[in-house]
Amino acid sequence: MRDLTKELLELVRLASTDLPPDVEKRLREAAASEEPGSAARGAMDTILANVALARGNSTPICQDTGTPLFFVRFPEGWSPRSLREQIKAAVAEATKKTYLRPNAVDSLSGKNTGNNLGDEHFPTIHFEEADGDTLTVELILKGGGCENVGAQYSLPNDALKAGRDLEGVRRAALDAVYRAQGEGCAPGFLGIAIGGDRGSSYIASKEALRHKVGDVNSNPDLAALEARITQEGNQLGIGPMGFGGKSTVLGAKIAPTYRLPASFFVTISYMCWAYRRRMMTVSGEQVSYE
Amino acid sequence: MPTTLTIPIPESDIRRLNVGDTVLVSGTMITGRDAVHKWMADTFINQTRTPSGDDLEVYAAIKPILDGGVIYHCGPVVGGLDTRQYRFVAAGPTTSIREEPYQGAVMHHFNLRGVIGKGGMAAKTLQACQEVPAVYLHAIGGAAPLIAGSVQKVLGVYKLEFGVPEAIWVIEVKDFPAVVTMDAHGNSLHDGVRQQSRAVLDRLLA
Numbered sequence: 001m002r003d004l005t006k007e008l009l010e011l012v013r014l015a016s017t018d019l020p021p022d023v024e025k026r027l028r029e030a031a032a033s034e035e036p037g038s039a040a041r042g043a044m045d046t047i048l049a050n051v052a053l054a055r056g057n058s059t060p061i062c063q064d065t066g067t068p069l070f071f072v073r074f075p076e077g078w079s080p081r082s083l084r085e086q087i088k089a090a091v092a093e094a095t096k097k098t099y100l101r102p103n104a105v106d107s108l109s110g111k112n113t114g115n116n117l118g119d120e121h122f123p124t125i126h127f128e129e130a131d132g133d134t135l136t137v138e139l140i141l142k143g144g145g146c147e148n149v150g151a152q153y154s155l156p157n158d159a160l161k162a163g164r165d166l167e168g169v170r171r172a173a174l175d176a177v178y179r180a181q182g183e184g185c186a187p188g189f190l191g192i193a194i195g196g197d198r199g200s201s202y203i204a205s206k207e208a209l210r211h212k213v214g215d216v217n218s219n220p221d222l223a224a225l226e227a228r229i230t231q232e233g234n235q236l237g238i239g240p241m242g243f244g245g246k247s248t249v250l251g252a253k254i255a256p257t258y259r260l261p262a263s264f265f266v267t268i269s270y271m272c273w274a275y276r277r278r279m280m281t282v283s284g285e286q287v288s289y290e
Numbered sequence: 291m292p293t294t295l296t297i298p299i300p301e302s303d304i305r306r307l308n309v310g311d312t313v314l315v316s317g318t319m320i321t322g323r324d325a326v327h328k329w330m331a332d333t334f335i336n337q338t339r340t341p342s343g344d345d346l347e348v349y350a351a352i353k354p355i356l357d358g359g360v361i362y363h364c365g366p367v368v369g370g371l372d373t374r375q376y377r378f379v380a381a382g383p384t385t386s387i388r389e390e391p392y393q394g395a396v397m398h399h400f401n402l403r404g405v406i407g408k409g410g411m412a413a414k415t416l417q418a419c420q421e422v423p424a425v426y427l428h429a430i431g432g433a434a435p436l437i438a439g440s441v442q443k444v445l446g447v448y449k450l451e452f453g454v455p456e457a458i459w460v461i462e463v464k465d466f467p468a469v470v471t472m473d474a475h476g477n478s479l480h481d482g483v484r485q486q487s488r489a490v491l492d493r494l495l496a
């Protein structure tokens with residue numbers, strides 16, 4: 001099996017320093033929607049200048065380079081174990097090259113490992129064997145500030161008048177956006193899972209963030225709800241950094257998943273404006289990035 | 291258009307500012323977060339511990355910088371630690387609310403004109419903003435390389451024993467971008483946005 005450590009290092013560099021075009025486009029639209037001269041507009045202009053600067057200098061877009069979340073789809077015959085070793089080597093090398101900040105902290109001793117390698121959950125790597133002979137590795141860097149404002153609701157929820165239906169999902173999502181205010185470095189993107197157990201629901205909410213910003217949900221009811229949550233989230237007027245303004249939620253992706261009869265979880269993962277997400281595709285000798 | 295503020299900032303400049311105004315700050319300021327605020331309060335304000343080591347020297351050095359000046363809640367990533375040719379690599383703001391127990395007293399004691407951080411602060415700081423007078427300036431969360439770029443020079447460092455993120459870094463900044471979110475007239479943008487968004491949420495969930 002071929003060694004992809006160098007290619008994986010490039011994936012990490014791209015993710016950390018070069019915001020994907022679909023995200024940047026959305027940030028530009030958000031900036032344009034804010035009143036010239038307003039604090040909100042100033043924040044968005046600063047963010048966009050920062051994005052360009054990071055790309056030009058090949059330095060991290062934000063000092064918090066987050067939890068590295070890898071999603072690997074590999075063809076039959078590849079070894080997930082050696083892919084894991086290569087990913088770990090690439091992450092450690094990326095830390096040395098300051099594409100990543102040392103972020104893996106032992107929860108008991110408080111000690112930082114210094115190379116972003118913790119245990120089997122850090123970095124987080126999901127493997128899935130897939131048909132065909134193409135290998136894809138997706139990487140999301142999930143910041144800590146926005147992770148802290150993520151939320152999980154167990155429906156029904158009396159205070160929100162949220163029942164076990166899509167209307168209940170809408171209520172939970174808007175409550176989460178309100179509670180987050182600007183603290184997750186708004187404007188942000190929502191990954192929303194419906195169902196699962198508490199653990200799988202959080203994973204599904206992160207997987208929802210693998211979609212491109214412009215993707216439309218294949219389920220028309222969910223597509224409509226995503227649009228409504230985005231629009232109503234913006235009506236809250238929290239704005240960039242919580243300064244007040246028109247852009248608070250830049251997109252929502254909903255992922256339904258199976259649940260127990262007894263449970264109905266709605267889980268919201270909040271992704272800050274620094275929505276760092278890149279993919280690498282290996283097809284024969286060819287390696288490409290998007 | 292952003293308002294330009296030059297340290298030391300005259301009182302009249304501060305009184306002219308209102309929440310929502312964008313500013314560009316230039317001049318010499320210091321960084322300080324949890325360890326620094328506690329050290330200032332314990333040693334010089336409440337005097338619950340006696341100065342030791344270089345405490346008095348450091349105090350004498352930072353006092354004129356802070357008079358009419360600015361403190362920045364920031365734990366920077368600093369390059370050049372081995373050669374002492376320090377430079378700020380990433381210098382985004384850290385969450386300010388942890389300094390709420392100390393901030394008002396520190397502002398009074400040193401005659402501060404501004405506090406830079408993120409997330410806003412609470413009632414005691416807002417009151418001090420009116421009395422001193424001073425403003426709370428919100429920097430853009432995540433814009434670390436851009437802010438590091440506005441740091442022209444690292445002039446020195448004190449209390450490096452607190453650790454790199456917690457030390458007192460003396461920096462010269464030019465056109466540091468921020469937004470006034472708490473002004474000297476008793477207004478807090480954070481309170482206002484929270485109340486307004488609550489009212490909208492209640493309507494959307496009615």
Ligand code: SF4
Pocket residue numbers: 062063064065066142143144145146147183184185272273274431432433
């Ligand atoms: S929430 Fe995002 S933009 Fe804000 S500090 Fe964390 S990673 Fe950076």
